[in-house]
Amino acid sequence: MPRTAVALSRLQAGYQGKQVLDVESAEIPAARLTAVVGPNGAGKSTLMAALAGTLPSSGAQRNDYEGRPAFVPQHSAIPEALPCTVFDAVAMGRWAERGPWRRLNAADRAAIEDAMGRLEVRHLAEQRMSALSGGQRQRVLVAQGLAQRAELLLLDEPDAGADPKARGLITDAVRAETRSGRTVVQVSHNLTEARRADHCVLLHRGRVHAAGTPDDVLTPTTINEVWAPS
Numbered sequence: 001m002p003r004t005a006v007a008l009s010r011l012q013a014g015y016q017g018k019q020v021l022d023v024e025s026a027e028i029p030a031a032r033l034t035a036v037v038g039p040n041g042a043g044k045s046t047l048m049a050a051l052a053g054t055l056p057s058s059g060a061q062r063n064d065y066e067g068r069p070a071f072v073p074q075h076s077a078i079p080e081a082l083p084c085t086v087f088d089a090v091a092m093g094r095w096a097e098r099g100p101w102r103r104l105n106a107a108d109r110a111a112i113e114d115a116m117g118r119l120e121v122r123h124l125a126e127q128r129m130s131a132l133s134g135g136q137r138q139r140v141l142v143a144q145g146l147a148q149r150a151e152l153l154l155l156d157e158p159d160a161g162a163d164p165k166a167r168g169l170i171t172d173a174v175r176a177e178t179r180s181g182r183t184v185v186q187v188s189h190n191l192t193e194a195r196r197a198d199h200c201v202l203l204h205r206g207r208v209h210a211a212g213t214p215d216d217v218l219t220p221t222t223i224n225e226v227w228a229p230s
């Protein structure tokens with residue numbers, strides 16, 4: 001049995017005083033890929049933000065990993081008008097470790113080059129982020145997440161807008177992360193992709209409807225319960 005990287009119990013979160021997430025209990029296995037699935041509005045992004053610590057939550061969250069998580073949110077915070085190149089955006093992934101104003105050292109540059117190479121965005125390094133297509137931008141943001149070399153990588157729909165090749169690059173990168181002992185949690189609307197994960201959490205109306213292996217979670221019954229028109 002893998003170690004548990006994050007254990008949640010009675011985790012509640014919401015916006016402007018309105019609770020939208022109520023997780024009785026859930027576990028994220030270490031060095032594995034966990035797929036978080038569920039219909040629109042189920043609370044997937046809210047759960048990711050709570051795991052990342054960017055949204056306040058109540059309840060217990062026991063983290064058994066070192067350092068800060070790397071979080072690639074669904075709607076990234078890089079403003080369109082910011083004169084930021086692809087290299088700069090990936091380099092921001094190193095800020096957590098060295099702060100924004102220190103010069104990049106050799107280890108930072110190696111992590112940035114490696115991440116750009118894995119997502120095949122090196123040729124775009126000098127391009128402005130604002131000049132990228134949606135799918136290219138998504139690859140850069142995943143590269144930024146990888147460059148952090150965090151023990152916990154949180155990806156909220158990283159394949160949104162990505163073409164099949166980009167999806168393949170993201171899948172390969174995620175698999176390389178878990179092979180090297182890192183924990184990845186990925187939100188996806190693609191159930192075929194989710195079935196390839198090691199662990200699956202199915203959210204419905206802010207609660208965990210089912211959790212376990214993808215085969216146990218994504219059964220015709222649960223899929224019908226959660227996605228059937230009401």
Ligand SMILES: Nc1ncnc2c1ncn2[C@@H]1O[C@H](COP(=O)(O)OP(=O)(O)OP(=O)(O)O)[C@@H](O)[C@H]1O
Nearest residue numbers: 015016020038039040041042043044045046047074
């Ligand atoms: N910033 C916000 N302010 C207020 N309510 C929000 C905010 N973000 C999300 N919500 C509400 O919280 C609930 C859960 O939203 P969340 O974005 O977590 O769902 P999701 O499962 O990620 O959906 P999707 O598949 O559409 O991305 C929804 O009812 C949504 O309207």
